[in-house]
Amino acid sequence: MRSSQQWLEAADAMLAETIASAPAGTATDAEAELYRRFAPRIRLFGLKHLRDEAAAQDLVQQVFIVTLERLRAGAVRNVEAIGSFILGTSRTMASAQRKVGSRRTALLDRFDDRNTMAFPIDAVTFDLPRVVRCLDTLPLRDRTILILTFYADKPAPEIAAELQIAPGAVRVARSRALARMRECVGAPDKARPRGGSR
Amino acid sequence: MSVERCGRGASFADLVDYWAGDLTGADAAQVEAHLFECAECAKYLEEVVALGHAIGEGMRGAHFQSIVTDSVLNRLSRDGVRIRSYAFEPGQTIPCSVWPDDDLVVSRLRADLTGYTNVGLVLAREDGVEMSRIVDIPIGPETTEIIDAVPAARLRAVPSCRLRLVLSGTREGREQVIAEYGLEHTGTETR
Numbered sequence: 001m002r003s004s005q006q007w008l009e010a011a012d013a014m015l016a017e018t019i020a021s022a023p024a025g026t027a028t029d030a031e032a033e034l035y036r037r038f039a040p041r042i043r044l045f046g047l048k049h050l051r052d053e054a055a056a057q058d059l060v061q062q063v064f065i066v067t068l069e070r071l072r073a074g075a076v077r078n079v080e081a082i083g084s085f086i087l088g089t090s091r092t093m094a095s096a097q098r099k100v101g102s103r104r105t106a107l108l109d110r111f112d113d114r115n116t117m118a119f120p121i122d123a124v125t126f127d128l129p130r131v132v133r134c135l136d137t138l139p140l141r142d143r144t145i146l147i148l149t150f151y152a153d154k155p156a157p158e159i160a161a162e163l164q165i166a167p168g169a170v171r172v173a174r175s176r177a178l179a180r181m182r183e184c185v186g187a188p189d190k191a192r193p194r195g196g197s198r
Numbered sequence: 199m200s201v202e203r204c205g206r207g208a209s210f211a212d213l214v215d216y217w218a219g220d221l222t223g224a225d226a227a228q229v230e231a232h233l234f235e236c237a238e239c240a241k242y243l244e245e246v247v248a249l250g251h252a253i254g255e256g257m258r259g260a261h262f263q264s265i266v267t268d269s270v271l272n273r274l275s276r277d278g279v280r281i282r283s284y285a286f287e288p289g290q291t292i293p294c295s296v297w298p299d300d301d302l303v304v305s306r307l308r309a310d311l312t313g314y315t316n317v318g319l320v321l322a323r324e325d326g327v328e329m330s331r332i333v334d335i336p337i338g339p340e341t342t343e344i345i346d347a348v349p350a351a352r353l354r355a356v357p358s359c360r361l362r363l364v365l366s367g368t369r370e371g372r373e374q375v376i377a378e379y380g381l382e383h384t385g386t387e388t389r
Contacts (some may be wrong), residue, residue: 027372041233041240042246048217083234091236124248129250131262139335140265147264150250151257152273155219162267164338171220179202181249188245 007033016079021197024072029036035064043123045090050097059097063089076197124188134184142177199360204238213243217250260301260349267321267345267372281305282350284381286363291380295387300350307344307365309377311337314367317376319346359387 007015007029015037018030026155039060046056066089070076076085139162148154150185156174160167205211206231215221216229233240256262257270257279276282284294285306296303311317315336322328335344345367361381366373 011360019239033232037237038234040244044233044240044243045230084231087231088232122213124244125216126248126252128252128255128259128261132251132256135253135256140332140334143264144267144336146250146253147257147270148267149218150339152267152269153219154269156215158269162269163336164340165336167220171211171215174218175202176215178249179210182245185249188248 012037012082013080016025016076019071020066020074020076020079031068034082038067038083039064040123042086042090045087049094055097057095062093064095066093084100110138126185126188130185131181134155134181137184138177142173142180145174146177146181148173179180202356204236204242206232206236206238208232208236208239208303209240210239213239214233217243217247231356238388248344260347260351263330263332263346263348265303265344266347271345271347274302275287275389280350281347286379288338288377290381291360291382291385295384296353297387303348303350303353304345305363305379307346307377307379308342309344309365311341311367311376312339313369314376315369316373317344317365317367319344320366321363322362322364326364329361351353353383354386356383359383 008077010018010030010033011087012034015030018186019027019034022030042060042063043056044058044177047053050056050059063086067076067086070085071079078085137148139148144163145159148159154162156167156170163170202211212221212225212229217228221229227256233243249251257274258279262277271281271348280299280300280301280314281304282297282300283304283306285308287308288294288310293305294303308317314337317337318333320328320332320336321330331357332346332349344356346363361383363379363381365376369377
């Protein structure tokens with residue numbers, strides 16, 4: 001029996017292998033650790049492609065239900081590539097979600113152990129006044145680029161057209177501004193302890 | 199951790215480009231695949247997205263003064279931010295007020311910016327007390343207007359007085375005033 005700390009240090013493939021080789025529903029620590037690692041990535045994928053927080057959260061649940069079903073059934077052929085499997089499942093389910101709406105209810109009805117996926121994702125957040133203060137310290141052009149990127153949802157060529165500079169300059173300035181912001185803002189407020197993917 | 203790359207050598211700038219929609223096709227798919235293999239990059243992007251979310255919250259809440267573009271103003275309007283706008287020609291003085299339900303007060307400052315660099319904007323009371331200073335305003339060859347957005351809450355705290363906006367810049371090696379604008383600030387109005 002592994003301790004929680006050992007699960008934190010386990011490779012992704014080891015978690016997947018443990019879930020696949022255990023009787024269904026008994027590798028709860030490994031399942032929880034796999035969820036902890038990949039739920040934020042699926043959420044990001046969902047936010048990127050579905051542009052909606054609730055839809056992204058739904059996607060996390062759907063993808064994990066399928067992933068655990070497939071692992072428990074021994075249907076994941078290459079557990080070494082569990083990240084790739086989860087990404088592929090995310091792509092398929094996001095595409096389906098876009099086409100036919102949420103399948104969450106039906107999937108949850110099929111799945112008999114919801115505890116692993118019951119807790120919401122503890123998303124990283126930053127203290128707003130601190131972010132505002134840090135944003136104020138940026139050169140105005142960099143600040144404007146971040147606002148246009150993250151608030152107005154503009155890609156670099158559109159920002160470049162608005163500011164009458166080159167798209168490459170926008171990308172360089174954006175990257176530099178984010179590095180400065182991360183340094184200024186410091187650690188997020190709700191970062192979870194994380195184990196690494198290996 | 200490197201400032202620019204993860205332990206596996208992937209570029210953090212590529213992650214941001216991916217998120218911003220500046221990568222397409224195979225490049226975007228490659229970054230996406232890496233995200234599902236690399237906890238470090240996933241964490242980085244999660245923090246960047248959280249920062250972006252906070253910036254959005256700051257904009258929607260009219261928390262900071264900034265030079266903005268029309269596309270930002272359009273987005274603010276769509277988000278329900280209540281904006282009061284004043285348009286100025288160089289040398290013009292106009293009465294301005296803040297209303298209790300205003301979120302943001304926008305000054306559209308028209309000017310001939312041809313040939314200027316290092317453009318800055320100072321807001322000062324008539325007695326010379328400086329209230330804000332913005333430097334290095336991004337302008338291009340086609341810029342004819344500076345759009346200054348100020349939180350209404352900040353202006354509500356200003357009593358009735360005359361204010362001056364001075365737009366300056368560097369041209370032919372000399373710093374000079376580009377245009378001045380006057381505001382007859384009448385404080386906070388009530389309905």
